[in-house]
Amino acid sequence: MSKNKLIITVLFLFVSCTSDITGVVLVDDIYTIRVKKIMQEYTENKYEAFHKFFNDDVKTYYSSDIYYTKSELLAAFKSEFYYFSNIDFSSTEVYTIFNSDRTYTTIFKPIWNAKGNFTNNKYKVFSFYKFIWRNNKIISVNTYWDDSSFFKEFAESNKKF
Numbered sequence: 001m002s003k004n005k006l007i008i009t010v011l012f013l014f015v016s017c018t019s020d021i022t023g024v025v026l027v028d029d030i031y032t033i034r035v036k037k038i039m040q041e042y043t044e045n046k047y048e049a050f051h052k053f054f055n056d057d058v059k060t061y062y063s064s065d066i067y068y069t070k071s072e073l074l075a076a077f078k079s080e081f082y083y084f085s086n087i088d089f090s091s092t093e094v095y096t097i098f099n100s101d102r103t104y105t106t107i108f109k110p111i112w113n114a115k116g117n118f119t120n121n122k123y124k125v126f127s128f129y130k131f132i133w134r135n136n137k138i139i140s141v142n143t144y145w146d147d148s149s150f151f152k153e154f155a156e157s158n159k160k161f
Helices: 002-018 030-043 048-053 070-083 148-159
Strands: 021-025 054-062 066-068 084-099 104-116 122-134 137-145
Touching: 030 048, 030 084, 030 104, 030 122, 048 054, 054 070, 066 070, 070 084, 070 148, 104 148
Parallel strands: 054 137
Antiparallel strands: 021 084, 054 066, 084 104, 104 122, 122 137
């Protein structure tokens, strides 16, 4: 039994020392609170926290490897309100991780809910956001989710013209 404990301890130390992630920060840390604020404001089509916490040269990868600058991401967020109403999040999981390179990563995993303005469809889409912080600013964002709801609304909106 002692040999197994020793082997497990050595393996744990080896793996933990080679990982970028060095520990999990509590869910009520400052970065988690800021991401919650950014995303709450997004659902209200407001962007004060977005401007305050996003670095001017933030790197953003938005579903399917599409790259956005800060201004392009803001335009994409705002354009969603043309296609959808009643945007909100449910079943949200948010936490922040301290990385060995002295950055923080905040993970935001909600169900994105909305009503299509052109189809009247109600959408529930699992989404995943990864915000990387350095010097109290977001320097990188990766988002992943199923874009099919957008394609349906885009197609219907084009029929209107």
